[in-house]
Amino acid sequence: MSNTPEDLKYTKEHEWVRDNGDGTLTVGITDHAQDALGDLVYIEMPEVGRQVDAAEACAVVESVKAASDIYSPVGGEVTEVNVALGDAPETINDDPYDAGWMFKLRMSDASQLDGLLDAAGYEALVAEEE
Amino acid sequence: MLAAIGIERIDDLFDEIPPGLKASDLPGIPPALSEMDVGRLMQQRSRQDGQPLCFIGAGAYDHHIPAAVWQIVTRGEFYSAYTPYQAEASQGTLQVLYEFQSMMTALTGLDVSNASLYDGASALAEAVLMAVRANRKCKSRRVLVPRALHPVYRRTLHTIVHQQGIELVEIPFDGRGGHTALEQIEAFGDGAFAALIINQPNFFGILEEVGALTDWAHQRNALVIGVVNPVALALLSPPGDWGKTGADIACGEAQPLGMPLASGGPYAGFLCCKQALMRQLPGRIAGRTLDLDGKPGFTLTLQAREQHIRRSKATSNICTNQGLLVTAATIHMALLGAEGLERVAAACHANTVKLSDMLCELSGVEPLFDRPVFHESALRLPVPTADLLRALAAHNLLGGYNLGPSYPELDPALLVCATEMRTEADSTTYAENLSRVVVARTQVRCPLKPRV
Numbered sequence: 018m019s020n021t022p023e024d025l026k027y028t029k030e031h032e033w034v035r036d037n038g039d040g041t042l043t044v045g046i047t048d049h050a051q052d053a054l055g056d057l058v059y060i061e062m063p064e065v066g067r068q069v070d071a072a073e074a075c076a077v078v079e080s081v082k083a084a085s086d087i088y089s090p091v092g093g094e095v096t097e098v099n100v101a102l103g104d105a106p107e108t109i110n111d112d113p114y115d116a117g118w119m120f121k122l123r124m125s126d127a128s129q130l131d132g133l134l135d136a137a138g139y140e141a142l143v144a145e146e147e
Numbered sequence: 148m149l150a151a152i153g154i155e156r157i158d159d160l161f162d163e164i165p166p167g168l169k170a171s172d173l174p175g176i177p178p179a180l181s182e183m184d185v186g187r188l189m190q191q192r193s194r195q196d197g198q199p200l201c202f203i204g205a206g207a208y209d210h211h212i213p214a215a216v217w218q219i220v221t222r223g224e225f226y227s228a229y230t231p232y233q234a235e236a237s238q239g240t241l242q243v244l245y246e247f248q249s250m251m252t253a254l255t256g257l258d259v260s261n262a263s264l265y266d267g268a269s270a271l272a273e274a275v276l277m278a279v280r281a282n283r284k285c286k287s288r289r290v291l292v293p294r295a296l297h298p299v300y301r302r303t304l305h306t307i308v309h310q311q312g313i314e315l316v317e318i319p320f321d322g323r324g325g326h327t328a329l330e331q332i333e334a335f336g337d338g339a340f341a342a343l344i345i346n347q348p349n350f351f352g353i354l355e356e357v358g359a360l361t362d363w364a365h366q367r368n369a370l371v372i373g374v375v376n377p378v379a380l381a382l383l384s385p386p387g388d389w390g391k392t393g394a395d396i397a398c399g400e401a402q403p404l405g406m407p408l409a410s411g412g413p414y415a416g417f418l419c420c421k422q423a424l425m426r427q428l429p430g431r432i433a434g435r436t437l438d439l440d441g442k443p444g445f446t447l448t449l450q451a452r453e454q455h456i457r458r459s460k461a462t463s464n465i466c467t468n469q470g471l472l473v474t475a476a477t478i479h480m481a482l483l484g485a486e487g488l489e490r491v492a493a494a495c496h497a498n499t500v501k502l503s504d505m506l507c508e509l510s511g512v513e514p515l516f517d518r519p520v521f522h523e524s525a526l527r528l529p530v531p532t533a534d535l536l537r538a539l540a541a542h543n544l545l546g547g548y549n550l551g552p553s554y555p556e557l558d559p560a561l562l563v564c565a566t567e568m569r570t571e572a573d574s575t576t577y578a579e580n581l582s583r584v585v586v587a588r589t590q591v592r593c594p595l596k597p598r599v
């Protein structure tokens with residue numbers, strides 16, 4: 018059973034979202050997602066300063082068997098990316114919710130958070146997909 | 148077979164395709180022929196080509212191919228109807244692809260090579276798509292294309308990229324030098340552009356000032372795509388060394404490496420790039436790895452971006468390579484070695500310069516441009532090019548490429564090439580015949596009628 022922390026929000030595309038409380042969000046992929054993808058070998062990050070819409074493809078995670086788009090959970094501006102993943106993409110496999118974070122966003126509209134899933138909702142989604 | 152898989156008719160297998168999408172008739176496609184009939188047709192066609200003395204280059208070159216090349220390539224282990232990529236069954240094929248890539252990175256001075264594409268022109272189109280995708284410093288979709296690039300490459304490029312919102316901007320060549328002059332391209336540097344294509348040598352055989360052009364493009368945040376001749380690279384500085392930081396991508400036609408002219412194909416394209424662009428490199432890439440027991444082995448690598456995995460988001464929808472021709476290129480390069488390839492390149496250059504000098508002794512024939520060439524030379528003629536080529540063909544001579552149709556501003560003009568295959572006697576034969584044809588067409592008739 019994969020790990021799904023209670024204090025995070027989730028998307029149907031298997032990203033997690035942490036509300037940093039200052040108008041910014043941290044985004045990564047879930048434990049379930051990293052497990053399904055297998056060993057990650059490359060992460061393509063968005064550029065800092067890029068404006069993204071909700072559900073816009075803005076990053077790519079590549080494993081030995083697939084390359085998948087990562088969608089922005091909400092609209093906003095990319096403020097920071099986890100450059101450490103460039104040399105160590107496997108960090109996402111080892112620690113998806115902490116050291117394996119991918120990018121930070123400044124939300125254009127905080128109400129967009131309401132549309133995301135909570136931990137129970139995400140677990141139900143995963144159970145349904147399986 | 149149908150019974151074994153539980154269907155009645157072969158058409159049942161295609162039920163999923165909506166009827167509206169199925170091609171019904173294929174007009175213009177003749178009925179199937181037997182092997183015997185096809186053999187006869189091919190014999191007829193190849194007889195039409197004859198065995199002329201060939202002084203035409205323009206993208207495909209008549210080089211010597213050691214007999215061992217195709218002897219080895221046609222061994223059963225290599226000569227397959229389909230590309231065998233299963234690592235457990237195809238170590239030999241995969242190793243050849245890996246060696247080919249290693250040789251191409253050595254020739255181009257770049258970090259990564261793919262296992263080839265269909266031909267030089269489509270490799271350039273992939274290079275352009277790749278550059279536009281990969282250039283993160285510049286969002287422009289304009290690409291600067293020299294007019295001194297092969298006209299067929301320019302047409303192929305347009306066909307493949309124009310529906311993808313990429314704008315191709317033609318940059319002129321210098322009327323005296325035949326090269327792409329820095330002063331002239333300044334005018335195109337105002338707006339942003341994603342990439343500059345540099346053709347070395349260019350279509351007229353002229354050597355471009357690749358270092359200055361590369362630095363000029365890099366200063367404007369554009370990527371540099373080198374379109375290069377692999378034989379010329381044995382002598383010229385490799386794209387990876389151009390300017391201060393080197394070209395970003397190099398591509399070209401691998402035909403000069405062991406592939407016969409064969410009436411125009413099949414040939415193979417190559418595509419190499421810097422490591423930073425590796426993830427944008429389309430096509431097959433063979434890699435070396437270790438198996439479970441720690442023994443070295445070969446396998447396809449970086450496949451996650453290919454269409455069988457990424458579907459419509461693949462780096463390219465042409466994920467195949469020219470396996471057999473690449474095998475020929477690899478064996479050809481291995482037999483020649485770096486020194487052999489260098490000698491071929493030097494002989495081509497020397498023979499072409501000698502031929503050009505010989506032809507220019509004729510009145511009215513002169514070089515179109517005053518810059519150094521590699522193994523082709525553009526000549527101005529005193530007579531219409533098509534007439535001249537027809538007259539030479541009657542003497543079993545392929546006199547060169549008629550520049551007029553693609554470059555009306557140069558007409559009447561001819562592009563000639565003498566590879567290492569052309570002896571001095573061959574060139575003399577050409578010069579004598581050219582002289583006769585030119586004299587017959589330019590001589591003023593005697594104004595006085597002879598008295599009988």
